[in-house]
Amino acid sequence: EAQVTQNPRYLITVTGKKLxxxxxxxxxxxxxxxxRQDPGLGLxxxxxxxxxxxxxxxxxxxxxxxxxxxxxxxxxxLESPSPNxxxxxxxxxxxxxxxxxxxFGQGTRLTVV
Amino acid sequence: GENVEQHPxxxxxxxxxxxxxxxxxxxxxxxxxxxxxxELGKRPQLIIDIRSNVGEKKDQRIAVTLNKxxxxxxxxxxxxxxxxxxxxxxxxxxxxxxxxxxxGTHLIIQP
Numbered sequence: 001e002a003q004v005t006q007n008p009r010y011l012i013t014v015t016g017k018k019l020x021x022x023x024x025x026x027x028x029x030x031x032x033x034x035x036r037q038d039p040g041l042g043l044x045x046x047x048x049x050x051x052x053x054x055x056x057x058x059x060x061x062x063x064x065x066x067x068x069x070x071x072x073x074x075x076x077x078l079e080s081p082s083p084n085x086x087x088x089x090x091x092x093x094x095x096x097x098x099x100x101x102x103x104f105g106q107g108t109r110l111t112v113v
Numbered sequence: 114g115e116n117v118e119q120h121p122x123x124x125x126x127x128x129x130x131x132x133x134x135x136x137x138x139x140x141x142x143x144x145x146x147x148x149x150x151x152e153l154g155k156r157p158q159l160i161i162d163i164r165s166n167v168g169e170k171k172d173q174r175i176a177v178t179l180n181k182x183x184x185x186x187x188x189x190x191x192x193x194x195x196x197x198x199x200x201x202x203x204x205x206x207x208x209x210x211x212x213x214x215x216x217g218t219h220l221i222i223q224p
Contacts, residue, residue: 040122042216043157043202090156098206099145099164104156 002027006105021076021108023091031094032074036087081112115140117205119215127223134218136203137185144207146186151200198222
């Protein structure tokens with residue numbers, strides 16, 4: 001089954017403790033991206049990747065890192081989480097940057113206390 | 114960069130009535146306009162999309178119209194049903210900035 005898988009689904013952590021949210025897709029998509037969803041603000045892009053070893057900042061990249069060592073995986077790293085990073089996070093993949101359907105992961109609900 | 118405005122932010126309609134959500138965009142180079150539906154607690158999923166060489170597209174009770182001159186596109190849902198209750202997001206893209214989301218419309222279907 002074609003899918004995008006994120007882990008974990010829920011995470012509560014403390015300020016400053018490094019964490020990684022994993023994202024994996026099995027559709028051989030070149031384009032992958034991370035979004036955060038906050039009430040009233042919709043979906044905002046954090047980082048995206050056009051292909052292996054090619055990443056770039058989205059609209060709200062501060063406080064986040066990503067890597068794309070393999071085509072299927074695109075982890076999101078928070079080196080020193082802060083409470084303002086409490087949010088719902090989605091990973092997405094598609095064949096290209098635009099013009100094709102984006103497939104979203106199940107979402108990760110992150111709470112930073 | 115691309116700027117996408119989506120209205121209304123909340124829309125309440127009686128079951129069986131029609132619902133219309135409108136988005137405007139700023140980048141005339143944008144050529145791809147998908148709509149995503151997000152049910153409560155779930156991931157966004159594509160429901161319909163349109164490209165700039167087409168003015169209208171229909172899929173059963175859902176249709177999307179595009180006015181390139183005015184730079185706006187709209188989602189039309191007819192004969193609304195309870196399962197249509199969700200948040201709907203428009204996207205506009207294909208220009209230099211890729212895809213940009215609207216902020217979403219919470220559609221409420223009243224019984």
